[in-house]
Amino acid sequence: MCLAVPAKVIAIDGAVGRVERAGIEREVSLMLLPEAKVGDYVLVHAGFAMQIVDETDADETDALLAEMHGAPRTVELEGLH
Amino acid sequence: MTKAEERAAAQTLVAAIAEAAAGVKRQLRFMEVCGTHTVSIFRAGIRQLLPDNVELVSGPGCPVCVTPDDYMDKAIAYASHPDVIVTTFGDMLKVPGTRSSLGAAKTEGADIRIVYSPMDSLQIARDNPDKKVVFLAVGFETTAPTAAATVLAAEQAGIGNLYMLSAQKLVPPAMRALLDDPEVQVDGFILPGHVAVVTGVAAFRFLETEYHLPGVVTGFEPLQILRSLARLTRQAAAGEARVENEYGSVVHEDGNPTSRAICERVYEAVDSRWRGLGIIPRSGLAMRAEYADRDIEHVLPLAPGEVPPAKKTACRCGDVLRGVAKPTECPLFGKACTPTHAVGPCMVSVEGVCAAWYKYGREAFQFGQK
Amino acid sequence: MALDDTDKITLAHGAGGKVSRELMESVILPEFGNPMLEQLHDGAIVGMSGQVAFTTDSYVVQPLFFAGGNIGKLAVCGTVNDLAMTGAVPRYISVGLILEEGFPIADLRRILHTMREMADKAGIYIVTGDTKVVEHGKCDGIFINTAGIGDIIPGTAIAPQAVRPGMKVLISGSIGDHAATILAGRHGLEVPDTLHTDCAPLSGMTQAMLMVAPDIAVLRDPTRGGVAAVLNEIADASGCGVLIDEAALPIHDEVQGVCDILGFDPLYLANEGKCIAFVPANEAESVLKVMQANEYGSEARIIGETVADAPGQVGLRTAIGSIRVVDMPLGNIVPRIC
Incomplete structure (x- = not known):
């Protein structure tokens, strides 16, 4: 229902940002994400930045598998509860 | 991650799902609520990899699917007005109304323009001051704030000829309606990641507290979906019912409060009709009275004869x-x-x-x- | 009176009189001129050697000018490639122009110039043509129709029915570049210089391929409908299954970027300078080398094979190791947002 992709903010002019993904650029509105800064990766949906992408959110496959095989659950696995 | 690593990770996850499912002596039915998940699951071929007792069912998460006939009939009626330009996402063009579709209306000369963003309608309104530009505001919690922000941007820029024909829907009320239906059997939910970007995980906690069912907020990459299925299967095997977040890079507990605030300035929750599900209490959005002058149904009400009467089909x-x-x-x-x-x-x-x-x-x- | 670049097309340019002649002499002949065309007969008289391939196509693209090309480049390359895919050496081409009243002479010159360049590159002669002018609003600047004929290379027999299980499927390079370029422009995306149309004449490459492997079963250019359409057509016509590997598909990052943003599948995007070949397995490597040695085939790859156990179907081995069906494309490509 909601196609959205990450892109990098490369310029900001008021409530309008310019984002880049794979060399493709487009203007996006920052009205829904006024805290975005140049250099942030943001999730873009329908021409709007919706959220800052937290790049430290690691691939959790290994941790998940360890958990499924009996290792104690870690705090990270709870996500951001 | 290389392609070989991705394939290896997928194999390991599939094995883990099979192992967990083997411990459950019954059929497990997980529902993906979001249509974008449905497409990702098909494109990656995930169904074919799952054990026999793990089944995926698709829920009402495609706005095109749940938008009722009478909305399309209204959109077509407005598009046929000589002084109206309709702007819409591409998907809506082929959606059948009672008698016709926007695509057919376009062929007959109606001015219908496909936009990538609701904001693209602003420039069209600016360029056509003698026309009424009507954006077809459909979608769920992810998309509704973009239409609301476009209304506010039009106010700020003093663009008076931009209007909305609104039919946005809210996901949690529809999930509740499904769960309250005794015909519907679901063991857990792949929760819509981009809806949760706005609503936060919090909006889905009712699953664990009220329905004792697991749910996992999920991204749209094949590995994210497989991880989510591994979590659901594991919870089902252990008899747990927690709402987990497998999309922490963009989904927070409280979502995006700015988006919700902007949405709430322009829209209010109302009872809403879903195709196939009927009227669900407080499951849709309507423009608040303060913004009635942006609501095309208020500004340019359709005459009774302009919308065709409803029609029955064998469609299920x-x-x-x-x-x-x-x-x-x-x-x-x-x-x-x-x-x-x-x-x-x-x-x-x-x-x-x-x-x-x-x-x-x-x-x-x-x-x-x- | 010679026309200069500030002039515009008028209805008189299509009326066949003195003004038409001016257009011919000061714009068309300077670009297209060759001894055969300069006869200005009602038709061209040409010699052919044996079996002849004959094709026609019309071009109505918007915008007329885009990164890496224009409508004229599409018209000549499209016709050259249609001939090349039948196993022919392209020889002669006709050019029919339908011009809208008011169309700038400067734009017409640019388009004709590109057409001549591409014709020279493909070794094909523009031997006959026609120009009509329609009133303002009756066409979109310029429409072009081309027809081409070529000599079938003796000893070759391109036919989908010749496809057998166990053949290799090759593609001459990255997919989706042309459509991604056009669609990005239509939907407000700015693309880097590295993304442009792949439009190119492929007859040199196909001739070289047929020299090393005369029993190539199928050559096909994946234009409208993209790779998915071609593979489905061949699967259907041959009764074989076609299984391709997602990881082997050459897709430029910029194209994938456009697809991610607008919700397209690169398998369905049009190409204007790519060739798909169905080749007996023992010749696949030598054909691949020949493709890679050509200026338009440096990114050529083997992307899959034909199989016996899925007649008429196209399958894609996905990145996570599953297999899903790829079906025929449906209708126009519009951006998905939700």
Whole structure:
């Protein structure tokens, strides 16, 4: 229902940002994400930045598998509860 | 991650799902609520990798599918007004109304323009000051704030000729309606990641507290979906019912409060009719009275004769959306109803359950098993 | 009176009189001129050697000018490639122009110039043509129709029915570049210089391929409908299954970027300078080398094979190791947002 992709903010002019993904650029509105800064990766949906992408959110496959095989659950696995 | 690593990770996850599912002596039915998940699952071929007792069912998460006929009839009626330009997302063009579609209206000369962003409507309104520009505001919690922000931007820029025809929907009330239906059997939810970007995980906590069911907020990459299925299967095996977040890079507990605040300035929750599900309390959005001058239905009410009366068909979109019938159980599927001649909206949208089944899923479309 | 670049097309330019002659002499002949065309007969008289391939196509693209090309480049390359895919050496081409009243002479010159360049590159002669002018609003600047003929290379027999299980499927390079370029422009995306149309004449490459492997079963250019359409057509016509590997598909990052943003599948995007070949397995490597040695085939790859157990179907081995069906494309490509 909601196609959205990450892109990098490369310029900001008021409530309008310019984002880049794979060399493709487009203007996006920052009205829904006024805290975005140049250099942030943001999730873009329908021409709007919706959220800052937290790049430290690691691939959790290994941790998940360890958990499924009996290792104690870690705090990270709870996500951001 | 290299392609080989991705494939290896997928194999390990599939094995882990099979191992966990082997401990459950019954059929597990998980519902993906979001149509974008439906497409990702089909495109990656995830169904074919799952053990026999893990089944995926598609829920009502494609706005094109759940938008009722009468909305399309209104959109077509407005598009046929000589002083109206309708702007819309591409998917809506083929959605059938009672008698016609926007695509057919366009062929007959209606001024209908496909936009990538609701904001693109602003420039069209600026360039056409003598026309009324009407944006077809459909979608869920993810998309509703973009329409609301566009209304506010039009106010700020003093663009008076931009209007909305609104039919946005809210996901949690529809999930509750499904869960309260005794026909619907679901063991857990793949929760819509991009809706949760706005609503936060918090909006889905009712699953664990009120329904004792697991749910996992999920991204749209194949590995994210497999991880989510591993979590759901593990919870089902352990008899747990927690809402987990497998999309922490963009989904927070409280979501995006700015988006919700902007949405709430312009829109209020109202009872809303869903195709196939009927009227669900407080499951839709309508423009607040303060913004009535941006609501095309208020500014330019349609005359009674402009919208055709409702019509009955054998289409089972409603049952398909509720997950109680497979697309192949509809008498029209693949015969009277195909993607090129769609009867129900589930066949129209590329994310529609029937279209996805027709394209990738029905038995004849299993590679090598025709 | 010679026309200069500030002039515009008028209805008189299509009326056949003195003004038409001016257009011919000061714009068309300077670009297209060759001894055969300069006869200005009602038709061209040409010699052919044996079996002849004959094709026609019309071009109505918007915008007329885009990164890496224009409508004229599409018209000549499209016709050259249609001939090349039948196993022919392209020889002669006709050019029919339908011009809208008011169309700038400067734009017409640019388009004709590109057409001549591409014709020279492909070794094909523009031997006959026609120009009509329609009233303002009756066409979109310029429409072009071309027809081409070529000599079938003796000893070759391109036919989908010749496809057998166990053949290799090759593609001459990255997919989706042309459509991604056009669609990005239509939907407000700015693309880097590295993304442009792949439009190119492929007859040199196909001739070299047929020299090393005369029993190539199928050559096909994946234009409208993209790779998915071609593979489905061949699967259907041959009764074989076609299984391709997602990881082997050459897709430029920029194209994938456009697809991610607008919700397209690169398998369905049009190409204007790519060739798909169905080749007996024992010749696949030598054909691949020949493709890669050509200026338009440096990114050529083997992307899959034909199989016996899925007659008429196309399958894609996905990145996570599953297999799903790829079906025929449906209708126009519009951006998905939700």
